[in-house]
Amino acid sequence: MNLTLRASGLDQLFACNGSLLAQSFVSRPDTEEDSATEGSLLHYLIAKRLVLELGATAPDGLTPPHLPKGYKLPAFSAWIVDWGVQVVKDFVPSDWTLMVEVGLAYEYALPRPVWIPLAELSDVPVGAIRRTRADGTEEVLVTHFTLSGHLDVLAMSPDGKRSLGLDWKTGVVGADPAEQNWQASGYDTLVATAWPDIEDAEFKLCQPRIDSDATGIERISSSRLNGDELRRMTDVIRENVNRALENRYETNSGQKQCRYCALALTRPWDCPSMAAELSFMKANLTPETLAALRAMPRDGALGDFVISGRTLTAPIKAATELLHERLDTVGHVDADCGTRITRTTRPGDYEVPDKQAFYGVLKVVLPEEADRVECSTFGMGEIKKRIAVTRGIVQKTVKPMEPSAEKVFDAELRPLVNQQQSRILIFS
Numbered sequence: 540m541n542l543t544l545r546a547s548g549l550d551q552l553f554a555c556n557g558s559l560l561a562q563s564f565v566s567r568p569d570t571e572e573d574s575a576t577e578g579s580l581l582h583y584l585i586a587k588r589l590v591l592e593l594g595a596t597a598p599d600g601l602t603p604p605h606l607p608k609g610y611k612l613p614a615f616s617a618w619i620v621d622w623g624v625q626v627v628k629d630f631v632p633s634d635w636t637l638m639v640e641v642g643l644a645y646e647y648a649l650p651r652p653v654w655i656p657l658a659e660l661s662d663v664p665v666g667a668i669r670r671t672r673a674d675g676t677e678e679v680l681v682t683h684f685t686l687s688g689h690l691d692v693l694a695m696s697p698d699g700k701r702s703l704g705l706d707w708k709t710g711v712v713g714a715d716p717a718e719q720n721w722q723a724s725g726y727d728t729l730v731a732t733a734w735p736d737i738e739d740a741e742f743k744l745c746q747p748r749i750d751s752d753a754t755g756i757e758r759i760s761s762s763r764l765n766g767d768e769l770r771r772m773t774d775v776i777r778e779n780v781n782r783a784l785e786n787r788y789e790t791n792s793g794q795k796q797c798r799y800c801a802l803a804l805t806r807p808w809d810c811p812s813m814a815a816e817l818s819f820m821k822a823n824l825t826p827e828t829l830a831a832l833r834a835m836p837r838d839g840a841l842g843d844f845v846i847s848g849r850t851l852t853a854p855i856k857a858a859t860e861l862l863h864e865r866l867d868t869v870g871h872v873d874a875d876c877g878t879r880i881t882r883t884t885r886p887g888d889y890e891v892p893d894k895q896a897f898y899g900v901l902k903v904v905l906p907e908e909a910d911r912v913e914c915s916t917f918g919m920g921e922i923k924k925r926i927a928v929t930r931g932i933v934q935k936t937v938k939p940m941e942p943s944a945e946k947v948f949d950a951e952l953r954p955l956v957n958q959q960q961s962r963i964l965i966f967s
């Protein structure tokens with residue numbers, strides 16, 4: 540267990556105290572996902588533009604991310620770089636000091652030092668007090684923890700009393716708004732420690748891919764703390780970390796904390812809370828109980844079903860991939876329940892890697908345009924992105940006079956489409 544805690548991991552730690560210790564026993568799976576690569580590149584490109592165009596400094600240097608060979612930023616994601624630069628122009632006054640990629644780490648005292656077995660610690664604080672337990676093993680008195688964080692953008696007012704931090708979340712999964720997000724509080728705490736004169740710390744969580752109307756999640760959300768609140772927030776974080784260390788053997792599952800947990804993504808069956816979720820689903824998700832629920836809905840039980848199912852979605856996806864890897868190696872797996880798992884294959888969905896080449900041949904095979912139109916499907920999101928790229932305008936804007944792809948779409952194409960309503964569950 541590492542006593543250096545990342546601000547971005549505080550939400551998980553406070554929701555599931557056991558996650559810190561539990562995750563230390565497994566390796567985080569390598570992520571070669573395109574979204575992770577794309578996210579690193581977008582962060583880098585925004586930072587580079589802020590340095591070149593707005594004179595931002597990069598105190599820790601600016602290093603291009605390591606990209607898979609031949610990787611290029613998808614053309615339809617390039618708008619996010621413009622969007623990020625524009626957000627900085629919109630929210631950071633021009634006379635403020637602007638920094639990018641700011642790494643901060645400080646040590647904080649625990650209000651109540653905690654005795655922790657030596658075997659649970661990956662790094663033992665220098666000079667820590669030790670004692671021998673009755674069983675002959677050693678334990679260590681942990682008095683401090685380190686909080687670290689990496690701000691994508693940090694701006695400071697000329698008098699050094701105000702700060703504005705920005706964090707880009709370039710994925711499609713919405714994060715909690717800044718005022719409900721411990722990551723924001725962690726960053727504010729670090730900034731207030733680094734610059735003790737700060738009296739007003741603001742933080743913005745920027746999620747360009749989130750459609751606020753469809754998801755109910757704000758695209759740009761803000762939190763703001765004044766001097767006293769900042770100091771109290773530092774104490775709240777110290778107290779919560781203290782409680783988490785005292786309660787480190789207790790796990791608590793939930794969508795938010797389990798989604799990125801290394802244990803959930805590698806060996807969810809070894810997490811007691813995940814196992815309990817599975818038992819709950821197995822014991823209750825029977826045709827009879829579902830029929831009973833349908834006949835006389837009991838909202839509390841219905842909600843529990845859905846939350847358990849969603850909590851298990853990401854771990855089951857990861858475990859299924861792991862099972863495929865085992866099947867690649869051993870051919871079959873015998874589950875403890877007695878079921879033998881093997882595999883067969885069948886043709887899956889088609890992909891068109893080169894759309895231009897495919898369409899060129901399609902024109903030969905189906906010479907009539909009307910025939911080609913009938914077998915085509917249209918992605919409205921992609922159309923809007925292409926309108927933005929070809930016309931050199933932003934995708935979306937709140938400024939009444941500014942042209943945008945959304946406005947072009949609404950005027951020209953929306954009358955020709957029927958839009959279904961998405962139903963999105965919000966868990967709070």
Ligand code: SF4
Nearest residue numbers: 555792797800803810
């Ligand atoms: S899988 Fe979920 S409940 Fe289990 S340790 Fe990780 S975050 Fe906690």
